[in-house]
Amino acid sequence: MSSPYDLIVLGAGPAGAAAAIKARSLGLSVAVIDEAPAAGGQVYRAPSPAPTATQPDADRAKGDALRAKLAASGAVLYANHRVWSLTPGFSVIAIGPDGPLTLEASNLIVAAGAIERHIPVTGWTLPGVIGLAGATILLKAHGVLPGRRVVVAGSGPLLLLAASKIVAAGGEVAAVVDAAPRASWLARAGAMLARPDLMAKGAGWLLALLKARVPIHSGAAIRTIHGTDGVEAVTIGPVDRDWRPVGGAERTVPADAVCLGFGLLPSTEVTRLLGAKHRYEPELGGWVPALDASLQTSVPGLFVAGDGAGVRGADAAPLSGELAALGVISRLGRGGDLAGEATKIENAWRRSSRFGAAMSALAMPPPGAAALIAPQATVCRCEGLTRATLDAAIAAGARTLADLKATTRCGMGPCGGRVCGEAAAMLIGAATGWDRETIGQPSARPPLRPVPLAAITGAFDYDELPIPAPAPL
Ligand SMILES: Cc1cc2nc3c(=O)[nH]c(=O)nc-3n(C[C@H](O)[C@H](O)[C@H](O)COP(=O)(O)OP(=O)(O)OC[C@H]3O[C@@H](n4cnc5c(N)ncnc54)[C@H](O)[C@@H]3O)c2cc1C
Incomplete structure (x- = not known):
């Protein structure tokens, strides 16, 4: 067991790293724990050390800067450590390269990010079908194409991001299939205009696809992914505004891979395990922990930042991390009067959140999507x-x-x-x-992540196990 810290941050993505840096700058002892080999989270994931070439991009540069800043902050980073259980108060229980690790602190910021939302269309279990967000990791961190001829399907802005990255890496995109009609994108133009820089980034992805003559089907979804040992073809058909399949031209396109995803949902298993209150917010991706202004949950000392508090995107994540760090500092009664700084950060966070939440809502399946x-x-x-x-x-x-x-x-x-x-x-x-x-929500129970049984039981000898005496009849 490692000696108690003032603060443990679970997750070294943009939210967790920003929280740790801010908390360190105000004098707290901080441990950050993440299952990835380096800080950066999903969007700024460090490239794999494997020899495959990955394309440097703006996200890589931002990730490198974030890793350098976190390393200089003095926070202790436990990379390659998978958290599989937690207990109130807080003990964070993980497994790492050198075996089990338990960290202790009276304050915990959970910055565990988001997970992909899946709608299981027929054939989605075939080899060659991968998550849309997962595909961005293949491309960014490993420089690997999901296939040679790929259908990119689902909903939300990751469609354009993944498809444009496949094209840039030399792959062919057979079709982009977006369940949301064009009108849904237009309806969010107001929120998108709040961040013209991010809107321009999205327009750049779209232009790259148009230039490569990639067919883009809006208001459409996959009916069936065909194949025996892997993806061979994909049948696409139109859907109505509620994403129910409707009659109309179906087409079948040959493909050897499918990237499939319907947006992201906040990763809430830690806050559920620790008994925090949650509420359902479709605009933020689904179930989110109920938070006060300092991003503290209903459990004292338990804070949440980043997409785990509601999917608001990579730009909003570090601001919420800083806000949560200020919340911890004020709970500890340290750092003096930070109200002015907190208000400034909160205002910037709300501005960034508008764009991210609009994108999140765009990806959110309406109830009719069950018909897919x-x-x-x-x-x-x-x-x-x-x-x-x-x-x-x-x-x-x-x-x-x-x-x-x-x-x-x-x-x-x-x-x-x-x-x-x-x-x-x-x-x-x-x-x-x-x-x-x-x-209701799925219940959260340890192990939160698959871990080797020995990590839970420790080393033991069957012969030495105490066997209780039989109960009297
Ligand atoms: C697979 C995936 C790919 C994405 N790709 C992009 C993209 O290319 N561009 C983009 O703009 N947005 C992308 N997003 C959305 C993006 O993740 C967020 O908007 C942004 O990174 C949120 O930052 P965060 O710090 O809240 O979470 P994240 O960046 O997700 O960081 C969370 C961190 O917590 C760690 N973690 C979670 N649970 C545990 C555990 N039990 N034990 C140890 N560590 C844990 C993870 O390893 C991760 O490093 C992606 C999301 C996902 C799920």
Whole structure:
């Protein structure tokens, strides 16, 4: 066990790194822990040391600057450490290259980012189908194309980012398939204009695709991904404003890979495990922890920053990190009067959030999107459960994610519901018309991430295990 710090920051992405740097600048002892080999998070992920060439870009430069600043701050970075459990107060329990590690602090900033939202269309379990956000990591950190001829499908701005990166890296994009109609993008033009620089970045991605003559289908979705041992072709068809498949021209395009994703949802397993209150905010990607003005949860000393507090994007993330750090400092009664600085940061955060939240809302599937999931499609990959199986359990009375888990094991595998939970909740909503607050969240239990059993049990000898005496009959 490592000696107590004033603050532990879980996650060294833009939010966590900014929180640690700010807290160090005001004299706190800070540990930062992340499962990645280097700081940077998803957007500023450090390139892999493998010899594959990756293309340097603006994000790489920003990531390098952030890593240098964090290293100079004096915060202790535990990279390559996967946090799999936490206890109140707080103990952060992780597994790293040298074995188990437990860190202790009375203040914890969770900056664990976001996870991808999946809608399980038919064929999504075939080799060659990867997450849309995951594809950006393949391209940015490893310089690897997802395939030679790729369909990029789903919703939100990551579609344009991933497709333009594939084209820039020499791959072919067979089609971009965006479930949101063009009108949905136009409806968010006001919020986008709040950040002309980011809007110009998106326009640059679009122009690159138009120049490469990539077909862009708006108001359309994948009906089926075909193939036997891998992706061979993709059938695309139109959807209505609620993303329900409608009649009209279907087309089948040959492809060897599909990047598929429907936006991001805040990663809330840590705050759920620690018993914080949450609320459902579709504009911010779904379930978010309920926070006060200093970004503190309902659990004293537990703060949240970045996309884990609501998906607002990479520009807003560091501002919320700084705000949470100021919250910790004022909780500790250190640093003097920081109210003026907090207000300034909060105002900038709100401005940046407007753009990010508009993009997040654009990617958010409306309730009709449940119709994209065919009865034979596998929804829970860990347990091999199809929509038909889950629908049968719902028809028999399962009304919450906990009910579905108890009756079918949906969400009980290694993903802990992170991959299937959203789709399962959509199916309950489609059958009952209930809102997400009523349907509930997946429960969070350790291990939060898959870890070797020895990390949990420690070394033991079966013969030395104490065996309790049999209970009297
Ligand atoms: C896969 C993926 C790819 C993305 N790519 C882009 C992109 O290319 N461009 C873009 O603008 N936005 C991208 N985004 C969105 C982007 O992540 C955010 O807007 C921004 O990075 C949020 O910053 P953050 O600090 O809140 O979280 P993140 O940058 O996600 O950082 C969170 C950090 O927490 C760590 N972490 C989480 N859980 C644990 C745990 N249990 N144990 C140890 N460490 C943990 C992660 O390793 C990560 O480094 C992507 C999101 C995802 C999920």
